[in-house]
Amino acid sequence: MLLKKETYSSQVAQIIRRMIRDGELSQGFPVKEPQLAARLSISRAPIREALQELTYEGLVTSEPQKGKRVRLLTDKDILDSYAVGAILEAAGVTDSLAEWTAEDMARLHAVVADMRQASANATDLSSMMQHDDCFHSTLLQRCNNHRLVEMARRSCVTISKFLCYKKWLTLFSPKGFYERHAEIAEVVYQKNIPIVGKMLRDHYREIGERIIAK
Amino acid sequence: MLLKKETYSSQVAQIIRRMIRDGELSQGFPVKEPQLAARLSISRAPIREALQELTYEGLVTSEPQKGKRVRLLTDKDILDSYAVGAILEAAGVTDSLAEWTAEDMARLHAVVADMRQASANATDLSSMMQHDDCFHSTLLQRCNNHRLVEMARRSCVTISKFLCYKKWLTLFSPKGFYERHAEIAEVVYQKNIPIVGKMLRDHYREIGERIIAK
DNA sequence: TAATTGTCAGATGTCGACATTAGAGTGTTT
DNA sequence: AAACACTCTAATGTCGACATCTGACAATTA
Numbered sequence: 488m489l490l491k492k493e494t495y496s497s498q499v500a501q502i503i504r505r506m507i508r509d510g511e512l513s514q515g516f517p518v519k520e521p522q523l524a525a526r527l528s529i530s531r532a533p534i535r536e537a538l539q540e541l542t543y544e545g546l547v548t549s550e551p552q553k554g555k556r557v558r559l560l561t562d563k564d565i566l567d568s569y570a571v572g573a574i575l576e577a578a579g580v581t582d583s584l585a586e587w588t589a590e591d592m593a594r595l596h597a598v599v600a601d602m603r604q605a606s607a608n609a610t611d612l613s614s615m616m617q618h619d620d621c622f623h624s625t626l627l628q629r630c631n632n633h634r635l636v637e638m639a640r641r642s643c644v645t646i647s648k649f650l651c652y653k654k655w656l657t658l659f660s661p662k663g664f665y666e667r668h669a670e671i672a673e674v675v676y677q678k679n680i681p682i683v684g685k686m687l688r689d690h691y692r693e694i695g696e697r698i699i700a701k
Numbered sequence: 702m703l704l705k706k707e708t709y710s711s712q713v714a715q716i717i718r719r720m721i722r723d724g725e726l727s728q729g730f731p732v733k734e735p736q737l738a739a740r741l742s743i744s745r746a747p748i749r750e751a752l753q754e755l756t757y758e759g760l761v762t763s764e765p766q767k768g769k770r771v772r773l774l775t776d777k778d779i780l781d782s783y784a785v786g787a788i789l790e791a792a793g794v795t796d797s798l799a800e801w802t803a804e805d806m807a808r809l810h811a812v813v814a815d816m817r818q819a820s821a822n823a824t825d826l827s828s829m830m831q832h833d834d835c836f837h838s839t840l841l842q843r844c845n846n847h848r849l850v851e852m853a854r855r856s857c858v859t860i861s862k863f864l865c866y867k868k869w870l871t872l873f874s875p876k877g878f879y880e881r882h883a884e885i886a887e888v889v890y891q892k893n894i895p896i897v898g899k900m901l902r903d904h905y906r907e908i909g910e911r912i913i914a915k
Numbered sequence: 916t917a918a919t920t921g922t923c924a925g926a927t928g929t930c931g932a933c934a935t936t937a938g939a940g941t942g943t944t945t
Numbered sequence: 946a947a948a949c950a951c952t953c954t955a956a957t958g959t960c961g962a963c964a965t966c967t968g969a970c971a972a973t974t975a
Binding site: 923933941942 | 947950957960963964967969975
Binding site: 495 | 927928929930938
């Protein structure tokens with residue numbers, strides 16, 4: 488068994504991510520090292536490293552000598568981030584869809600079925616997030632460009648899973664959320680490559696626009 | 702006049718980038734904080750921050766408790782990075798090419814003319830790098846997704862301008878380098894959107910493959 | 916000889932302290 | 946009242962020190 492000893496920095500990064508997701512730190516809010524250090528009873532060094540990590544992740548903005556703040560998203564930031572995510576995911580899927588086997592299709596089918604079942608019981612989207620993750624990962628199951636996959640996910644997740652998590656939860660009804668994904672899966676089954684690309688871009692554009700509208 | 706006093710960290714990052722570009726630090730080489738600190742006569746704190754920055758930029762890899770090394774690129778890393786850069790640049794150009802005005806076209810024409818002139822005098826590609834930068838920036842002049850532009854450039858530049866700079870210098874003759882770009886410009890003038898996308902992807906794929914072949 | 920254990924130098928992760936800087940508040944001048 | 950100078954506080958950037966960990970080499974055992 489391989490046991491991991493996490494460094495303080497990475498644990499702190501996780502904690503701050505969660506604080507942002509849960510709204511304990513909201514957009515534009517200044518993040519002060521001494522406060523966090525005191526609260527966690529550790530020194531500023533690991534806090535600084537964690538904040539730097541989050542800065543490069545896009546959750547935090549930094550102005551030298553002025554401090555760091557939770558990233559304040561403009562409408563354009565949101566649309567642009569989802570556009571990048573969509574472009575990458577669409578390219579990853581359309582470039583690899585030709586290679587899908589029957590098992591790959593079955594896997595997607597199972598994921599969609601799970602999502603459908605989850606949507607039946609859910610009252611909001613909180614339980615759907617994992618299914619959403621799973622759906623998009625499955626779309627990219629045959630994309631062997633790991634860098635692309637990671638960048639695509641990150642570009643969207645930064646917003647939907649953290650900065651705008653609470654808004655994201657209210658974007659769709661569980662049923663509507665499921666239906667949108669089922670619709671995409673449908674054209675994937677047909678290996679209709681150009682339509683898959685278009686639908687993915689539309690999918691992410693809709694999400695971006697709905698977040699803005701809230 | 703706005704004069705900026707740069708922080709140590711960012712200066713150190715620049716210095717290390719240059720060391721990597723010039724081969725003073727080569728791929729896979731361990732980067733040790735105490736050595737750099739002694740060499741620059743500063744403490745380890747700014748060095749650590751710089752190295753973290755470079756880690757997220759993709760120039761350095763980090764293993765907790767084990768240290769950092771100059772990133773060792775596999776062939777796949779190279780191909781994947783250029784593929785991502787190509788996908789983003791192609792999407793950025795093809796999505797905005799319709800809006801190009803006559804002035805936009807003239808600007809590209811001027812850039813290509815400059816590049817042609819530079820290629821006439823050059824013996825290697827070192828003087829062509831700025832023209833290359835300029836060419837690709839001009840292609841994206843009407844792309845208003847700033848995030849996309851930055852990610853596209855970074856994905857390629859990390860390799861061609863730093864990790865594989867010396868190899869990059871020998872990939873093409875100056876004339877051949879110019880011709881490849883002129884060829885792309887030609888279809889841009891015609892606003893032949895699908896072909897532009899295809900040529901950009903081929904362009905970057907060729908670069909990746911040539912780097913690997915060296 | 917090969918494998919295991921013990922030791923040691925050097926590197927990383929973390930700490931507490933200090934100088935400098937940014938920003939708010941106060942007071943002064945016009 | 947507005948503009949400017951002057952505090953004062955709190956946060957950042959940087960420093961030097963320490964504990965812990967890693968990797969290599971020496972010593973030990975089978």
